[in-house]
Amino acid sequence: MNKSQEITWEERISGGKGDRIKPARFALPQRIDLYHISGIRPLLESRWPQFLLRALTLAGFIFTIFAGLFGSRVGSHNFSIIFVWIAWWTALKLVFIPLGGRSWCSVCPIPLPGEWLQQGGILDKGTRRFGLNLRWPKRLKGSWLQSGGFLLIGLFSALTLTDTRLTAWILLGLFGLAFVLSVVFERRAFCSYICPIGGFSGIYAKTAPVEVRVIDTAICTTHSEKTCYQNCSWGLYPVALRDSAQCGLCMECLRSCPQDNIAFNLRPFGSDLGQVHLSRHLDEAFLALVMLGSALVFSAVFIGPWGGLKSAAFAIGSTPWLLYGLAFLTLNLVVIPSFFALAVWSGERWSASKIQLRQAIASQSQVLLPLGLFAWIAFTISFALPKMNYVLSVISDPLGWGWNLLGTANTTWSPDVSAFSSILQVSLLMVGLFWSASIARRLAIRNSSPDYRQALPTLAFCLVFSVVMLWLLVG
Amino acid sequence: MKRETWSRWILIFRWVALAGLALLVVFLPIPVNATTPVKRTFRIQASQFAYSPAVLSVNPGDRVTIELTATDVVHGLSIDGYDLETKSDPGQTARLTFVANQQGSFRFRCTVTCGNMHPFMIGKLQVGQNNLLWRGVLLVGLALVAGVWGTRK
Numbered sequence: 001m002n003k004s005q006e007i008t009w010e011e012r013i014s015g016g017k018g019d020r021i022k023p024a025r026f027a028l029p030q031r032i033d034l035y036h037i038s039g040i041r042p043l044l045e046s047r048w049p050q051f052l053l054r055a056l057t058l059a060g061f062i063f064t065i066f067a068g069l070f071g072s073r074v075g076s077h078n079f080s081i082i083f084v085w086i087a088w089w090t091a092l093k094l095v096f097i098p099l100g101g102r103s104w105c106s107v108c109p110i111p112l113p114g115e116w117l118q119q120g121g122i123l124d125k126g127t128r129r130f131g132l133n134l135r136w137p138k139r140l141k142g143s144w145l146q147s148g149g150f151l152l153i154g155l156f157s158a159l160t161l162t163d164t165r166l167t168a169w170i171l172l173g174l175f176g177l178a179f180v181l182s183v184v185f186e187r188r189a190f191c192s193y194i195c196p197i198g199g200f201s202g203i204y205a206k207t208a209p210v211e212v213r214v215i216d217t218a219i220c221t222t223h224s225e226k227t228c229y230q231n232c233s234w235g236l237y238p239v240a241l242r243d244s245a246q247c248g249l250c251m252e253c254l255r256s257c258p259q260d261n262i263a264f265n266l267r268p269f270g271s272d273l274g275q276v277h278l279s280r281h282l283d284e285a286f287l288a289l290v291m292l293g294s295a296l297v298f299s300a301v302f303i304g305p306w307g308g309l310k311s312a313a314f315a316i317g318s319t320p321w322l323l324y325g326l327a328f329l330t331l332n333l334v335v336i337p338s339f340f341a342l343a344v345w346s347g348e349r350w351s352a353s354k355i356q357l358r359q360a361i362a363s364q365s366q367v368l369l370p371l372g373l374f375a376w377i378a379f380t381i382s383f384a385l386p387k388m389n390y391v392l393s394v395i396s397d398p399l400g401w402g403w404n405l406l407g408t409a410n411t412t413w414s415p416d417v418s419a420f421s422s423i424l425q426v427s428l429l430m431v432g433l434f435w436s437a438s439i440a441r442r443l444a445i446r447n448s449s450p451d452y453r454q455a456l457p458t459l460a461f462c463l464v465f466s467v468v469m470l471w472l473l474v475g
Numbered sequence: 476m477k478r479e480t481w482s483r484w485i486l487i488f489r490w491v492a493l494a495g496l497a498l499l500v501v502f503l504p505i506p507v508n509a510t511t512p513v514k515r516t517f518r519i520q521a522s523q524f525a526y527s528p529a530v531l532s533v534n535p536g537d538r539v540t541i542e543l544t545a546t547d548v549v550h551g552l553s554i555d556g557y558d559l560e561t562k563s564d565p566g567q568t569a570r571l572t573f574v575a576n577q578q579g580s581f582r583f584r585c586t587v588t589c590g591n592m593h594p595f596m597i598g599k600l601q602v603g604q605n606n607l608l609w610r611g612v613l614l615v616g617l618a619l620v621a622g623v624w625g626t627r628k
Contacts (some may be wrong), residue, residue, distance in 0.1 A: 386555075436622065474607055
């Protein structure tokens with residue numbers, strides 16, 4: 001937008017020159033609209049900054065595959081293992097998701113070639129588009145497949161996280177799958193329904209302090225072209241956004257709205273949580289439970305002192321691995337979901353609530369999100385920080401070929417986090433449980449059940465999870 | 476006094492009470508069973524990607540000797556918080572002696588790249604009672620109470 005086209009804040013709020021300010025545009029309290037701050041707006045409005053970041057991640061992604069396929073097979077000396085499973089995985093859990101929700105999705109390189117082909121251009125949409133543009137099958141909607149993907153990661157984690165070739169092939173496979181799905185289905189089918197990291201980011205994006213929301217819904221109802229929906233890579237209609245789980249922060253809706261009626265808000269943490277769900281879909285509840293189960297298993301395998309468990313998780317195809325897989329799936333598919341369902345059912349019975357059990361499970365599963373996010377962060381403190389010296393090392397010798405490009409190849413320094421990491425982990429689990437408890441309380445109040453009997457069994461479930469996590473991390 | 480002001484005072488009281496309890500949990504000394512320090516020797520076999528035994532329990536003040544024997548490839552051992560390290564070639568035994576003067580639970584790790592799961596080859600040294608764990612359990616319990624009881628409607 002050039003100077004002559006600039007409109008004042010009042011005009012922007014009112015939707016056009018001469019209109020009066022409509023109070024409805026301030027419907028969302030405690031929000032700062034970053035898109036309407038002059039220093040930030042150009043960075044979001046132009047596609048160039050996002051493209052440059054995407055180009056950088058795409059280049060890094062291709063190099064990661066190359067390093068995985070052709071570099072040293074010793075994981076701790078290979079860029080692919082260290083940058084994917086130590087640096088990126090840590091950054092995702094400690095920075096991208098807690099502070100930016102699905103911000104990684106907005107620069108993720110995996111769906112880019114398919115998306116460029118779909119839209120017939122890289123920066124701008126072309127006139128000629130490619131692909132069958134089919135709708136994603138209704139039966140496969142929701143986050144069931146993402147949960148399945150995350151369970152697969154867990155089953156093969158010990159090998160995936162340590163084998164350079166396998167990491168490269170998995171990345172290549174995801175790249176190919178995303179491309180094929182872009183050619184067959186409309187929009188970002190891979191990101192919305194398949195990508196396990198998308199599921200992980202999406203579910204915890206509800207806790208994050210950013211959101212894309214419509215400013216005044218009345219303006220949207222009179223706008224027949226729905227350019228925001230037409231341009232959204234994810235196929236979302238911003239007016240219908242109930243939470244931030246699905247929005248990949250591509251910013252196309254902000255760029256394409258002719259009324260400048262969409263905001264990129266900074267908001268209080270967890271603004272999406274504590275709403276009473278009318279939905280009876282259990283996919284998100286299941287995903288939240290899989291995240292809890294996976295956090296427990298990852299902590300036991302990678303941080304625990306049980307060598308037999310590590311060997312079993314690593315020896316893919318062996319009898320110990322089959323037993324490990326059986327235990328892992330039983331924990332995630334049976335034990336944890338059953339205990340959670342039992343807790344919700346008990347709460348419903350105890351409080352004489354008239355809500356259907358499926359709806360209550362869907363609603364109460366929100367309580368699990370802060371708990372799960374902070375459990376993953378606490379796990380990461382033990383998992384990644386003691387291995388940060390590897391990052392410095394592979395920067396100088398990314399392929400493990402004996403190079404020393406920056407003079408840091410032989411770095412042995414590693415932050416000694418042992419003194420404070422345990423205290424930090426206890427604190428993180430406390431914050432997660434405090435937050436979960438306050439959401440349970442909010443839900444109980446909104447369900448007109450101020451005696452909290454409805455919430456108590458769910459809170460007992462959360463407490464038991466926290467204590468087990470505590471034992472795995474600092475016990 | 477207005478109902479809202481009264482509610483605010485109740486909330487403040489709850490937070491003060493919870494903070495007091497939290498401070499008590501953090502700083503209250505836990506009685507320690509006085510034991511005479513003894514010499515303890517552990518023979519640890521290290522193989523991909525496990526120590527056996529993987530959990531060592533000693534009392535504070537004990538003089539601990541670890542005899543590390545690698546059975547397949549070269550393995551090492553360093554203990555978090557103790558600034559100690561040793562390395563064993565296959566079939567050879569390396570010794571490490573120290574006084575367990577820090578109480579708590581400490582991980583020990585392999586220091587020589589020994590295969591895919593090397594970064595996760597971990598054992599545990601338990602020195603006396605793990606007070607952090609018990610205090611942590613009480614603190615997460617208090618955090619739960621604070622979430623339910625200490626926030627506004």
